[in-house]
Amino acid sequence: MIVITTPTGQIGGRLLDLLLDGPHAFTEELRVVVRDPARLPEAVRARVDVVAGSHDDPEVVDRAFTGAHAVFWVVPPTPQAPSLDAVYSGFTRAAAAALTAHGVRHVVGVSALGRGTPVADRAGHVTASLAMDDLLAGTGAAYRALANPSFMDNLLWQAAPIRDRGVYTSTVAADRPAPLAATRDIAAAAADLLLDRSWTGTGEVPVLGPEDLSANDMARIMSEVLGRPVRYERQSLDDFRASLPGHGFSEALVEGYVDMMRAKDDGLDAGVERTARSASPTTFRQWCEEVLKPAVLA
Template structure:
């Protein structure tokens, strides 16, 4: 049995979809932990075992992990949390105890690039995520952390600006190249690990995409695919801070995002070399054609 957390989220929903699509072949029983089962599509609810509640709740994970062979783990965002530890390590503590209590064999978690770099200890959300990984690893479970860069799909938050003004923003220097990954590739990497389970020990699995790109590179590709001019504008960290604060995000989380983006501009995502094993297939051009263009046209 495989347990999927965040089954209605950006990555978790895709993990669940891929597992359901392959169900006739792999024959795995699937269980999801979800706060609101009504958010699951009707066709999904009839094909999975549902445990209702938060996977940060001890009683919920105790029920969900009973009889589980593998778990897909993702700590969900909490924009009003009092600290980064509350979002990552504290949220995960009940699950770590339940993994041990139920003898779960394998866990695949969503994490970030940066371990071993000079900025890993001052990278906000990434630092807290790496600490969460250590907590899971210390349980003795076979664990793989998906070490991800920024997501291509995060650009969907800027669809209106791209469509109406031909502009997207970021905090990195316009010519600074870094890896980007498509969420679908991250999900498919997770599914491969969840179904294999011949692996042992603890490690990271980088998902780097096929190439490093700068903001200017992305603007050129978007312009080509969309058939209209798109440009990149660098946003200051102060502007980003005000933007997050204006959404009602807690000060601790705002500070965490600022530290993370500063660390990315200092090389946080550039510490792992791309190889056939660490690269993922979807190019930014393909993603723009398959995901961004339909969103802009809608």
């Protein structure tokens, strides 16, 4: 039995597809934890065991983890949370207790790069995510944290300004190369770990994409794929901070995002060397052609 949390999310949903129908398709029973089962396609609901509710609820995770051999763990967005601890470790504490109580043997979690870097203790959301990893690693289950850089897919939030003004923004230096990964590759890495559970102990599995790119490199590739000029505009941290409350984020989450972006510009994602195993396959150009371009042209 494999339990998948956030099965309608951008990673959990792709993972569920892989385990049901993709090249990773598997015959083991699947169980999903979802707040609103109606968000799952009817054909999917017919093929999985559905536990309705939030996976921070002790009763929900007790039901979900009964008989489970492996769990895929993701904390959902909680824009109005009062603290970063509440978003990550606070949300996870009931599940950690249930993992121990039910003797779940393997857990795969979505986390971030940065452990061991000089800025790991002041990286906002990333610092809190690493603390969540430590909590899960202490349950007795074998644990693997998928250590991710920024997601290519986050650029979809800027499809409109890319289309209308030929501009995308971030706070990082324009010429600083950094890894970035496609969420579909993160889901594939999770599927590999969930299907081959020969691993033991705790550790990280970096998902780094095939190359490091700067913001200017990304603008050049987007321009070539879209056939129109796209340029990068660097946003100050103060302007970035001012923009976030309008998206519904609490003060604590706003400061967490600011601290994370400051840390990224100070080398947060540069602490892991790319290897053949950590170099996930989707290039930024391929992702732009297959995902960003249809979104911009829609």
